[in-house]
Amino acid sequence: MAQHDGDKATAAGSELEAVSPRTVSTGTAVATTGGAFENPGMPPHSPRATDLDPRKDKTAERRVGLLFLFSIVGSVFAIVAYIIFPIVPGDLSSVRVNNMLLGVGISVALLAIGLGAIYWAKNLMKDGEWEEHRHPTRGSEDTRAAAVEVFTLGNEESGFGRRSLIRNSLIGALVVSPLPAVVMFRDLAPAADPVALLKETLWEKDVRLMRDPANTPVKASEVTLGSVFQIIPENLAGREDFLEQKAKAAVLLMRLKPEDLHVSPERADWNYQGIVAYSKICTHVGCPVALAEQHTHHLLCPCHQSQFDISHEAKVIFGPAKRPLPQLPITVDAQGYLVARSGFHEPVGPSFWERS
Amino acid sequence: MRTHTSTDARGRQTGRRHPLASIALITIGLLSTGGAYALMTTTASAETSVATQQSVNEGQKIFAANCATCHGMTASGTKDGPSLYGVGAASVDFQMGTGRMPLAYQGPQGAQKPLQFTQEQIDDVAAYIASLAPGPAVPDEKYLAGDADVALGGQLFRTNCAMCHNVAGAGGALTEGKFAPSLKGVEARHIYEAMVTGPQNMPVFSDSNLSPQDKADIISFLKFQNQHASPGGVDLGGLGPVSEGLFIWIFGLGAIVGVTIWITARPN
Numbered sequence: 001m002a003q004h005d006g007d008k009a010t011a012a013g014s015e016l017e018a019v020s021p022r023t024v025s026t027g028t029a030v031a032t033t034g035g036a037f038e039n040p041g042m043p044p045h046s047p048r049a050t051d052l053d054p055r056k057d058k059t060a061e062r063r064v065g066l067l068f069l070f071s072i073v074g075s076v077f078a079i080v081a082y083i084i085f086p087i088v089p090g091d092l093s094s095v096r097v098n099n100m101l102l103g104v105g106i107s108v109a110l111l112a113i114g115l116g117a118i119y120w121a122k123n124l125m126k127d128g129e130w131e132e133h134r135h136p137t138r139g140s141e142d143t144r145a146a147a148v149e150v151f152t153l154g155n156e157e158s159g160f161g162r163r164s165l166i167r168n169s170l171i172g173a174l175v176v177s178p179l180p181a182v183v184m185f186r187d188l189a190p191a192a193d194p195v196a197l198l199k200e201t202l203w204e205k206d207v208r209l210m211r212d213p214a215n216t217p218v219k220a221s222e223v224t225l226g227s228v229f230q231i232i233p234e235n236l237a238g239r240e241d242f243l244e245q246k247a248k249a250a251v252l253l254m255r256l257k258p259e260d261l262h263v264s265p266e267r268a269d270w271n272y273q274g275i276v277a278y279s280k281i282c283t284h285v286g287c288p289v290a291l292a293e294q295h296t297h298h299l300l301c302p303c304h305q306s307q308f309d310i311s312h313e314a315k316v317i318f319g320p321a322k323r324p325l326p327q328l329p330i331t332v333d334a335q336g337y338l339v340a341r342s343g344f345h346e347p348v349g350p351s352f353w354e355r356s
Numbered sequence: 357m358r359t360h361t362s363t364d365a366r367g368r369q370t371g372r373r374h375p376l377a378s379i380a381l382i383t384i385g386l387l388s389t390g391g392a393y394a395l396m397t398t399t400a401s402a403e404t405s406v407a408t409q410q411s412v413n414e415g416q417k418i419f420a421a422n423c424a425t426c427h428g429m430t431a432s433g434t435k436d437g438p439s440l441y442g443v444g445a446a447s448v449d450f451q452m453g454t455g456r457m458p459l460a461y462q463g464p465q466g467a468q469k470p471l472q473f474t475q476e477q478i479d480d481v482a483a484y485i486a487s488l489a490p491g492p493a494v495p496d497e498k499y500l501a502g503d504a505d506v507a508l509g510g511q512l513f514r515t516n517c518a519m520c521h522n523v524a525g526a527g528g529a530l531t532e533g534k535f536a537p538s539l540k541g542v543e544a545r546h547i548y549e550a551m552v553t554g555p556q557n558m559p560v561f562s563d564s565n566l567s568p569q570d571k572a573d574i575i576s577f578l579k580f581q582n583q584h585a586s587p588g589g590v591d592l593g594g595l596g597p598v599s600e601g602l603f604i605w606i607f608g609l610g611a612i613v614g615v616t617i618w619i620t621a622r623p624n
Contacts, residue, residue: 048623092587100589122623211565213511222564226554229565230515254559290519291530293557300531302519307531318531 042129050123060123067116071109078105195354201233201249203328203343208234209253209277212246217337218253223275226294229253231277233340248348250280251328252290253338256297260311267313270329272338277328278314281349282306284321299325322351376408408483415484418477422458431488436462443553444491445482450549452478454542456556464533465556492552499572500544502579509577512570516561524586524594525578530557540582544575 050057081101088094139147155161190197208217212230215237223229231251239245258274270276278299282289287303292310298317299308306319314325326348329341347355420429426437433439437459440447451457455469473481482494514523522528525539534557539547548571554560566574585591592599 050623093584096585096587096589118619122619212515214570219564222562224560224562224564226560227562227565228516228559288519291528291536292559293530293534294554294559295557296531298531302528305531 042131045129048123048127051127057124060119064116064120064124067112067119071112071116074105074108074110074112076105078102078109081105195352198349198352198355199347201344201348202235202245203233203249203251203340205340205342206333207340208333209251209330209338209340210234210236212250219336220272220275220332220338221336223253223255223338225255225257225274227253227255228290228292228294230280230290248281250288251277252280252292252299253277254292254297254310256311260297262312264313267327267329269331270327270341272330272332275330275338276310277330277338277340278308278310278325279328279344279348281325282321283316283323283325284319284350286349289325379409411480411483412487413484414477415480415482418473418481419484422472423481426459431485440485441489442491443485445486445494446492446549447553447555448482448485449478449494450546450553450555452481453549454546465535468537492549495545495548495552495568495571499548499568500575501572502544502576504569504572504576506573506576506580508570509573509575509580512566513574513577516566517574520558522594522596524591525581526594539578542578544579547571547575547578 050060078101081104082098085094085097085101087098160167209229209231210217210233212232215232217234218229218231229252231253232246233249233251236242236245236249253275254277255273255275261271261274261276263271280288280290282301282303284301284304284306287301289299289301289306289308291300291302292298293300297309297311299310299314301307301319301321304320306321307317308314308321308325309317313327316322316324326344326346328344330338331341333339419427419431423431426434427440428434428437431440448457451466452473453471453475455471456466458472459466460469485491486493513525517525520528520530520536521539522536527536527538529535536558549555550558551561551566551571551574552563561571586594592603
C-alpha cells in the first residue's frame with residue numbers, strides 16, 4: 001500500500017523537478033516553462049546613510065542607547081509612581097491615578113526597548129540581502145524507503161497484523177476509554193429537565209407582585225397612569241438560584257387608560273383596571289425589554305430594536321422578534337395588593353427547540 | 357388627559373414660607389376644590405404651592421403671552437398641546453427650567469435650548485399652573501443635596517433608569533427620533549422633577565413607586581458619578597462598546613499599521 005502511494009508520489013515529484021530547475025528559486029517556480037519570465041534576481045544593493053557616514057552611524061548608536069535609557073527611566077517612573085500614588089482603600093480615583101501612572105511607566109519601558117531594538121536592527125546591524133531556498137516538502141527516496149522499512153519491520157516483530165486478537169482488543173480498549181469522560185460531561189447539564197425549566201417561572205396563582213429591588217408589594221392604587229414598575233415575584237427573595245429565577249420572572253407593570261387597551265376576549269380579566277403586566281424578557285434573544293415610552297405605549301428592546309405595542313397586547317410592531325411578550329394575568333388580593341392570577345400561559349423569553 | 361402623580365406629602369419645614377402663604381393657600385384651596393379634586397389619585401398636600409397671588413397673576417400674564425398658543429388661554433390644552441391641569445409646579449419648573457419649553461417646533465421630542473425665562477418668571481408660571489389644579493410641587497431641598505445612599509441609588513438607577521439613560525447616565529436612543537438625554541450635569545432639582553412628572557415619553561416614577569428617599573438616593577448616585585471620574589480611565593463618553601470599538605479600530609489599529617510600516621521601511 002505504502003509502496004504503491006510512494007510510486008505515485010515519486011512520479012508526481014519528478015514531474016515537478018522537471019519543470020523547476022534548481023538554478024531558479026523554488027519560491028517562484030510557477031509556470032516558468034514558457035521562459036517568458038526571467039527571475040530578476042536581487043535589486044542592486046544601496047548602502048544606508050549610516051554605512052557611508054561615520055557621524056550618522058554614531059548618531060544612530062546614541063539614539064538606540066537613548067531609547068534604552070528612556071526605557072530605564074520608564075521602569076523607574078513606574079516604581080516611583082506606584083509608591084508615591086498608592087491605592088487608598090475606598091477611594092476609586094486613587095485606583096485610577098495609580099493604574100494610569102503605573103501603566104504609562106511600564107508602557108514607556110517596554111515600548112522603548114522594542115523601538116530601540118528595531119532602530120538598531122534597521123540602521124546599524126549588518127545590511128545585506130540574501131536568499132534562502134525553501135526545502136521541498138517531499139523527503140528524499142532513501143528517507144522514504146527507510147521509513148517504510150521501519151513500519152514493515154515493526155509490524156513483523158510485534159505481530160500487529162498477524163495477531164488479530166491483540167490488535168482488535170487494543171482497538172476496542174482505545175474506543176471505550178473516552179466513554180467515562182462522555183458520561184462525566186453529560187452530568188454537567190442541569191439535573192432537572194431543561195425544557196421544563198425553560199417553560200415555567202416562579203409566577204403562580206396569588207403570588208404578589210413586588211418592586212425590584214426594594215421587594216415591597218404593590219397596591220393597585222399606587223400604579224398611577226404613565227407609571228412603569230419593575231417587578232419581581234414575591235417568592236423570589238432568599239432563593240439560592242435568585243438570578244436564574246429573576247432572569248425568567250422579571251416583569252414590567254404599566255397602567256394605561258382602559259380605553260387605550262385593546263384586549264382580546266380571552267384575556268378580558270388579565271388586566272386590572274388598565275394595569276397590565278408583561279414579561280420583561282425579549283422573545284427574540286432574551287434581552288430585558290424595558291425602554292418604555294409613556295405616550296406611545298411602545299416597549300423597545302435595546303439589543304436589536306424590537307418594538308412591542310403594550311396597548312395591543314405587546315404585539316411586535318418592529319424588529320426581529322417574532323412573538324409578542326407573554327402577558328402575566330393579574331388581579332388584586334383582599335388587601336388590595338396586586339397578585340398574579342396564574343403563571344404565564346406560555347414560556348417566556350426566546351424560542352428553543354422543544355418550545356412548540 | 358393625564359392623571360398626575362402624588363406629591364411630596366411630608367412637605368417643607370425649612371421656614372421658607374412666605375408671610376402671605378396662608379392667604380394664598382386659602383385662595384388656591386378654594387379655586388382648586390371641585391372638579392380638580394376628582395383628578396387626584398393620591399393626596400396632594402396643601403404645601404404644593406408657596407406662591408403669592410401676585411406671583412400667580414404675573415405667571416398668568418407670562419403664560420398668556422408665551423404658552424397659550426399651544427396650551428390654550430385657560431391651559432386646558434389644544435390640539436397642539438396637552439392640558440396643564442394637574443401637571444403641577446414641578447412640571448413647569450422642569451420644562452421651562454431646562455429650556456425645553458416653550459417648544460421651538462413640533463417634533464418627536466422637545467429639545468433642550470438656552471433658557472428663555474429667568475428663574476423668577478418660571479416660578480411665577482409654575483405658581484399659576486399649580487393654582488389651576490393640584491399637582492407635584494417643586495421638590496424639597498433636602499432630597500437634592502446628594503448626601504443619601506449612593507450604593508442603593510445605583511441599584512435603583514440600574515433597575516429603573518439605566519435601560520434608557522445608559523448605565524453611566526450617558527443617555528441613549530429610543531424609537532422614531534426620540535431619545536433619553538444624558539444625565540451628566542443635569543441639576544438635581546430637574547432630575548427629581550423629571551422622575552415625578554414623566555416629561556415627554558419618560559414614564560412617571562411617582563412617590564408610590566420610588567419614594568422621595570429613593571429619588572434622593574438616585575440623585576446622590578448621579579451626583580457621585582458626575583463628581584468622580586471613571587475609575588477605569590478615559591470613559592469615551594460612557595456609551596459602551598460602540599464608541600470603545602470605534603476608538604480602538606481607528607487609533608489602535610492605526611497605530612499598529614503605522615508601526616508596521618516603520619518597521620518594514622528601509623532606512624535611507
